[in-house]
Amino acid sequence: xxxxxxxxxxxxxxxxxxxxxxxxxxxxxxxSIIIDENRIxxxxxxxxxxxxxxxxxxxxxxxxxxxxxxxxxHTHAAMNLFRGFADDQPLDTWLNDSIWPLEKKWxxxxxxxxGTLIACAEMLKSGITTFNEMYFYPxxxxxxxxxxxxxxxxGLFVMDYSSNYANDGEDYLMKGLEARDGWRDENLITSxxxxxxxxxxxxxTLNQVxxxxxxxxxxxxxxxxxxxxxxxxxxxEYQLRPIERLNRLGILSPxxxxxxxxxxxDEDLNTLSKESASVIHCPTSNLKLGSGIAHxxxxxxxxxxxxxxxxxxxxxxxxxxxxxxxxxSLLAKGVTKNPAILDAKTSLxxxxxxxxxxxxxxxxxxxxxxxxxxxxxxxxxxHISTLPMYDPMSHLVYAATREEVSHVWVNGLxxxxxxHLTSIDVQTCKDISLRWQLKLKQNV
Numbered sequence: 257x258x259x260x261x262x263x264x265x266x267x268x269x270x271x272x273x274x275x276x277x278x279x280x281x282x283x284x285x286x287x288s289i290i291i292d293e294n295r296i297x298x299x300x301x302x303x304x305x306x307x308x309x310x311x312x313x314x315x316x317x318x319x320x321x322x323x324x325x326x327x328x329x330h331t332h333a334a335m336n337l338f339r340g341f342a343d344d345q346p347l348d349t350w351l352n353d354s355i356w357p358l359e360k361k362w363x364x365x366x367x368x369x370x371g372t373l374i375a376c377a378e379m380l381k382s383g384i385t386t387f388n389e390m391y392f393y394p395x396x397x398x399x400x401x402x403x404x405x406x407x408x409x410x411g412l413f414v415m416d417y418s419s420n421y422a423n424d425g426e427d428y429l430m431k432g433l434e435a436r437d438g439w440r441d442e443n444l445i446t447s448x449x450x451x452x453x454x455x456x457x458x459x460x461t462l463n464q465v466x467x468x469x470x471x472x473x474x475x476x477x478x479x480x481x482x483x484x485x486x487x488x489x490x491x492x493e494y495q496l497r498p499i500e501r502l503n504r505l506g507i508l509s510p511x512x513x514x515x516x517x518x519x520x521x522d523e524d525l526n527t528l529s530k531e532s533a534s535v536i537h538c539p540t541s542n543l544k545l546g547s548g549i550a551h552x553x554x555x556x557x558x559x560x561x562x563x564x565x566x567x568x569x570x571x572x573x574x575x576x577x578x579x580x581x582x583x584x585s586l587l588a589k590g591v592t593k594n595p596a597i598l599d600a601k602t603s604l605x606x607x608x609x610x611x612x613x614x615x616x617x618x619x620x621x622x623x624x625x626x627x628x629x630x631x632x633x634x635x636x637x638x639h640i641s642t643l644p645m646y647d648p649m650s651h652l653v654y655a656a657t658r659e660e661v662s663h664v665w666v667n668g669l670x671x672x673x674x675x676h677l678t679s680i681d682v683q684t685c686k687d688i689s690l691r692w693q694l695k696l697k698q699n700v
Contacts (some may be wrong), residue, residue, distance in 0.1 A: 262310050266668060267291040268304045269632065271317040273648040276624035277324050277608050281601045283648050288562045291630045292376030294668035299624060320640035320662060321648045322602065324623050325385025325407075325631030327611030329578040330477070330515045330536045330565025332391045333400075333513060334363070334371030336378065337692045338570040347483050349546045355570060358546040362696065363420055365396035366509040370688045372397045377680045378406035378575045382658040383633035385666045388513070388536075388565065390450040390477055392421040395435035398445060407420065407680040408629060409615050411450025411477045412436060414465060416458050424444045429468065444667060446615070448475040448513070454485055459505060466506045472527035475511040475616055476504075481524065482516040485545050508533050513614050515565065516541075516553070518548040534614035537606070539583045552588045553597055563611040576658050581607045585653055587622035634663035 258346045267638060269291070273601045274284040276299065290298035300308070311643055311678040342354035368391060379387060390411035401408045432449070439445040446520025449465050451457040457465075469476050480498055481487060490498045500523070504507055508531035517535045520528070528535065537550050555562050564571045564580050570579075584606065585598040598606075612622025621631045635656050637645060642655050664672035 262308060263292075265290055265292040265297065265309050265311050267313040267315070267630075267665075267670075268305060268311045268664075269317065269322060269634075270305065270308075271320050271322045271634070273321045274299065274624060275321060275323045275604060275649055275652065277605060278623035278625055280605075281649075289630075291665075291668050294629055296624060296628050296630050298626060303695060315663070317634060317636075317663075319636060321635045321637055321652060322624070323383075323633050323635070323652065324608040325621065325633050325664065325666065326383045326577050326607045327563065327615070327622065328379060328384045328387040328575065328607075329387050329513070329563040329614055330538055331375070331381075331575060332392050332568030332570075333387065333389055333397065334368040334393075335568035335570045336363075336375040336575070337371040337491065337603060337689070337696075338568075339573055340446050340572060341524075341696070343544075344685075345545070347547055350571070352546060359392070360420065365393045367692070368396040369400050370391040370692065372400035372434070373403060374685045374689055375575055376400060376406050377677060377682060377685045378670045380404065380406060380664055380677055380680070381661065382576045382578060383661040383664060384575070384577055385631040385633065385664060385671075386617075387623060388448070388477060388611075390452075390579065392419060394432060395438055398435070398439045398442075399552060400524060401445060402439075402442065403679060405444070405666055405669060407444045407621070407666055409448055409475070409477075409617075410436075410439070411444045411448045411585060413450050413452065414461060415452040415456040416461055417456060418496075419646040421572070422544070425458065425464065429461075429464055433468065434552075434579070446617070448477045448615075450477045450625055452657070453482070454501060455478040455489055459501075460633075462502070462505050462507060463487070466652050467543065469511065475513060475614075476507060477513045478507075478515060480514040480517055481519045482542070484519055487519055497521075497524060499527055503527050503531065508642045511616065511628065516547070516550065518542055518550045525554055525558045525560070528555075528560050532561075534561040534563060534610070535612065536563055536565045537584055538565045538567040538572070538580070539587055540580050541571040544573070544582075545571055549587055549591055552584065552596070553592050553677075557566040561613050562606055562611050564606045564616050577607050578656065578658050582653055585654070596632040600647070602647040603653045604649060630665050630668040632663075632665040633661060665681035
């Protein structure tokens with residue numbers, strides 16, 4: 257007979273270590289996460305579980321670390337189908353001579369759906385539970401995201417150049433807002449407005465973006481200050497640095513996400529700080545395109561929220577935010593000659609709670625706390641490369657890879673376990689990828 261004092265719950269995860277992120281710099285040993293439906297209802301010592309809770313889904317993870325689900329704060333998921341197509345080029349050449357012509361020829365709703373589905377599979381296997389998306393045909397992306405079971409913020413892509421998808425700024429906005437109606441009732445999908453960059457969007461279109469963002473309470477997600485060329489071009493055309501121009505147009509706010517932000521002067525930093533904007537650091541993409549290295553120490557000194565993005569697979573080549581987190585930490589130490597900067601605690605925050613804050617989801621995800629949604633990533637540390645274990649948080653940042661990811665929960669549902677995805681068939685993704693590879697190789 258069941259003790260009436262014992263609560264029946266959906267899932268119990270008992271782990272050797274839990275890094276909840278909040279409270280800060282905490283590691284819980286031999287604790288359990290209690291999940292009922294899609295929410296965390298308790299985090300307690302494992303020895304107390306049997307007297308309080310019962311479940312048919314009890315995961316005993318004796319050599320594992322549990323973290324909040326990792327958040328990839330910037331990507332172009334469908335560009336997985338362009339992986340390795342335009343390597344070793346600077347940004348302007350990469351965009352104008354390679355990527356934009358490829359997109360003009362190949363990007364369709366089918367391309368976006370297929371590329372996004374493959375990216376979702378890769379991200380889940382890499383421990384990513386939430387991603388911040390920006391690309392053409394958002395409705396097609398949303399279908400793949402729904403199938404994957406992931407959480408995503410879909411950017412409604414906007415620019416003033418014509419493409420297969422839309423003709424001008426107003427056309428992009430109308431099509432994006434229409435697509436948004438198709439997922440507004442989805443629990444796992446939110447929306448932002450995603451003007452491409454200051455150099456590809458006019459003041460007229462940006463004014464429309466601000467109007468819709470304010471009316472619909474949407475975040476804004478935009479590439480900013482990625483290269484010196486971008487800044488010099490803005491000074492020539494507008495007599496303003498891009499961030500100052502955006503600020504005068506009312507774009508900057510706590511709902512603004514500045515992607516890259518590699519070249520910032522003191523005035524730029526002060527403006528971003530004053531407006532409480534977030535910066536999305538994409539170290540691999542910036543290095544690969546030769547764009548430079550964002551000054552993370554300066555961002556931190558100005559109390560600017562910094563999170564991590566992979567960017568698309570055409571400029572990074574993999575959707576592995578754990579790798580970008582590790583690279584960010586090492587780059588910051590090398591650039592500043594200060595080994596204490598971006599320590600393990602801060603680095604883990606950048607791929608969890610900081611990303612949640614940028615997306616306006618800090619109350620829902622980003623840490624392991626009572627009442628939050630059960631988005632969780634588990635790392636199996638029983639490997640020769642992660643032993644001995646003295647400091648779990650250190651190993652997450654400096655030793656672990658995505659190969660150690662063993663389980664991923666999104667919204668309380670197990671979406672990945674020991675090499676197997678729940679909602680996506682990996683062989684189907686491989687077949688889709690091969691079809692596109694053959695098609696592109698024969699026609700480029």
